[in-house]
Amino acid sequence: MAQQCEAQGVALRPHIKTLKSLEAAAIYAPLPMPITVSTLAEARAFAEAGYQDILYAVGLSPNKFAQVNALLNDAVTLTVVIDSTDAAAQLCDQAHQLDHPLRVAIEIDVDGQRAGVAAIDESLIAIAAKVATTPSLTFAGVMGHAGASYGCFDAVSRDQMAQQECQQVLLAAKNLADAGYPCTMISAGSTPTVLASASREGLSEMRAGVYATFDLVMAGLGVCAYSDIALSVLTCVIGHQKDKHWVLIDAGWMALSRDTGTQNHPLDCGYGLVCDEQGKILEGWYVAHTNQEHGVVKHRDGRTPDESFAYGTMLRILPVHACATAAQYHSYHVTQDNEHTHASWPRINGW
Amino acid sequence: MAQQCEAQGVALRPHIKTLKSLEAAAIYAPLPMPITVSTLAEARAFAEAGYQDILYAVGLSPNKFAQVNALLNDAVTLTVVIDSTDAAAQLCDQAHQLDHPLRVAIEIDVDGQRAGVAAIDESLIAIAAKVATTPSLTFAGVMGHAGASYGCFDAVSRDQMAQQECQQVLLAAKNLADAGYPCTMISAGSTPTVLASASREGLSEMRAGVYATFDLVMAGLGVCAYSDIALSVLTCVIGHQKDKHWVLIDAGWMALSRDTGTQNHPLDCGYGLVCDEQGKILEGWYVAHTNQEHGVVKHRDGRTPDESFAYGTMLRILPVHACATAAQYHSYHVTQDNEHTHASWPRINGW
Structure with missing residues (x-):
């Protein structure tokens, strides 16, 4: 991912939400890289470890204001996102409580899948205007995420989605600049789109997360090989249902x-x-029910299962969705060359 | 649930896997009640809190032997389950390592859904014979769980499933007794079947778990009312997609x-x-995507969402499956009469 971004001349801001681990991030998001987080708990832990440029990529709600201010007090350059004039109004009303300037970006809806303002929506300018004229707030720019890329099963459609994602955030940034609100942050990305081919001209950065380990969803899309998957669940055979040819783990x-x-993939x-x-x-072997x-x-x-599935045999299960599987744990056991090391990497769970 | 079991004259052994909380269990499984656990981590924590009669209701694997022995050394009356002659052979081979007697029950397949030996399977007697003749092991009896009750949408089918669950474990117990291996534990149950009507004559105990809080699956089956659900996720409105009438939380x-x-319920x-x-x-409002x-x-x-869904509004989400939703947290915030208390109840996560 780092090579891909370097080749395209755009900065990478890794999303650390998949593993939520400082030790893992030291490999793919080493200091002093800028990072993206999905919770303020992640922001807190990474700030304490020295990360200073953090984008919290979930629409800010008023009840998180105190946590945000605490991060600013720790000299973090924190960027939050909003996507409505209602959110802008509440944020601006409360901004006088902030002890240091807070950077605010507008989320752009690039694919109709989730949050964000359309690049051509007139509220875009109103939000920027409100933020830009409020002391303690700094208008940072725009960010978008093409979650729809998880529905792209070939390189052509991924390239198109990557181009759409870039074009929409760039269009929003142009509309804002034309209205007098230039963007320093013009941010786009998802693992499938950043690994696709598209012109990145004009972007300030790209974001991606699940490439930290990849998973079966990504392999199923063709974004990685099955052998690239770096996360697994170690399990033991506890029984069989011989009539049904089942192995119980x-x-x-x-x-x-x-x-x-x-x-909904060709290979479920x-x-x-x-x-x-x-x-x-x-x-051919998979976990059919749980x-x-x-x-x-x-x-x-x-x-029929053979002796590879005898009672007591240890197996590894590759995760369908690394973010979700990893979330079931409080730490990782680290292996190298298929051998367990003694390292245990804690996760930053919770909010 | 306690009343239901008392009325039927059968002991209740609550399954504490839904909340995994000592404080919650103090309400529905107070000491000195026998309990069921889904992990040895739960067994460890509950043993340390004074629980002495614990059934670990997942087929034992050889790699958990040291954890099991540690529990026995803490004077816990621990019952483990196996369901094959392979498991019996390995357990018996390793039994000399145990410092105290271990109770072993055989899991009976009562509905073809998961693990267990059929009540009429000849391996049943072979497993019991192997266990009963091994020093350090005590043959305890049989247990079954009708997971198929989660597919029973009316009282009649639940009653039938409850009867089937009882009949199958009783049939297994009879076959074992006839062969010279009487069962002291004859255990059956799931929340829907224990709350159903069936003859419980001959059972030594019933087990149930998710009734601790209930959830939308149970309400959808008609096992509880929606107003019975005692677990929710507090969340904040972070935005809207007005064209689609979406509220983002x-x-x-x-x-x-x-x-x-x-x-697959009538109401998804x-x-x-x-x-x-x-x-x-x-x-009519539900979480459609995540x-x-x-x-x-x-x-x-x-x-179209009205002002009840304004930006910044706090909402509560009732869980589809309480065990799975609760598993995403490390503790609970306790409310009483809709007010937050200051209590925080930790969960025993992990294995």
Whole structure:
């Protein structure tokens, strides 16, 4: 990802929401890189570790004002996002409580999937005007995220989505500049779109997150290879249902998450693909059903499990959605060359 | 649930897996009640709090032997379950490492949904024989769980499933007794079946878990009323997409879980039903989509959100599946009569 952004001449602002780990971020988002966070708890922990340029990429709500101010008091350059004149009005009303300037960006709706103002929406200028004229606030610019890229199954459609994402944030930035509100932050990105081909001219930065480990959703889209996936759940065979050719494992949805994000993919991986303990994919085997602490492993063609699935055998499950699977844990066990190291990396959970 | 079991003259062994909280269990599973756990981490924490009769209701795997022995050393009467001759062989081989006797029950497959031996399977006697003749092991009996009750949408089918669950564990117990292996534990249950009508004659105990708070799955089945649900996620309105009549909230799947267990119900609640801050259901409003930290709230008839959904408004979301939603947190904020108390109840997460 770093090479991709460097080749395109655009700064990378990694999103640390997948692993939420300082130790992992030291690899893919080393200091003094700017980062993106999904919670103020992440912002707090990363600020304490020395990260100084942080984008909180979820629309700010009034009840988070005290947490935001505490970060500013720790000399963090924090950028928050809003996407309505209502949010701008409340933020501006409360801004006098801030001890230091807060950077505010406007979220742009680039694909109709979630939050954000359309690039041509007239409220865009009204929001910028309100922010720019409020002491303690600094109008930073615009950011957009093409979540729709998770529905792009080939390179052509990903390239188109990447171009659309860039064009929409650039159009918004142009409209703002024309109205007298130039943008220093013009930010776009998702793992599939940043890895796609598109002109990035005019962007100030790109953002991506799940590339930290990749997962079966990304592999299913063709964004990575299955062998690129760097996160797995270690589990043990606890039984069988021989009539049904089932292998039962002690990893249910509590261990794997309830995410079934490959359900509409050409290859539905259920709750995860099955590997041996060394991480080699056991072709055709997947977690078909889960209860809280039970997983049911089956083969796609219904074949009978052999001795690779004997009672007590350790297996690894590749995650459907790394962000969701990782969220079920409070720390990671680190492996290198398929061997466990003694390292344990804590996660920053909660809000 | 306690009244239901008392009326039927059967002991209740609550499953504490939904809330995993000592403070919550003090209400519905007070000492010295026997309890059921889904992880050995729960067993450890509850043992330290004084619980002495604990059933670990997930098929034991060999790699958990040291944890099991540590519990026995703390004078816990621990019952583990197995469901195969392979598991029995490994357990018996390792049993000499145990410092105190371990109680072993056989899981009975009562509905073809998950783990367990069929009541008429000949391996049943072989497992019991192996366990009963191994020093350090005590053959305890049988247990079954009718997970299929989550597919029973009326009282008649629930009653039938409850009867089936009881009959299958009783049949297994009879077959074992006839072979010379009498069962002291004859255990059955799930929240829907324990609340149903069936003869419990011969059972030694019933188990249930999610009744601790109930959830939208249980309400959708008719097992409880929506007003019985005692768990909610407090969230804030962070924006709108006016063209689509969407309200955006800061509770995505990280806050609500990825569970969509009402998808096949007559009323699909998406990722949760929406209440005002006091917990009053706002009729027709539900969380239709989620991203990691964003939820999209819509009305079933597509109506435009009014001032009840203004930017900054606090809402509560009722959980689709309480076990999964609660698992996204490390503690609970306790309310009484819709007011926050200052109590915070920690969860016992992990394994």
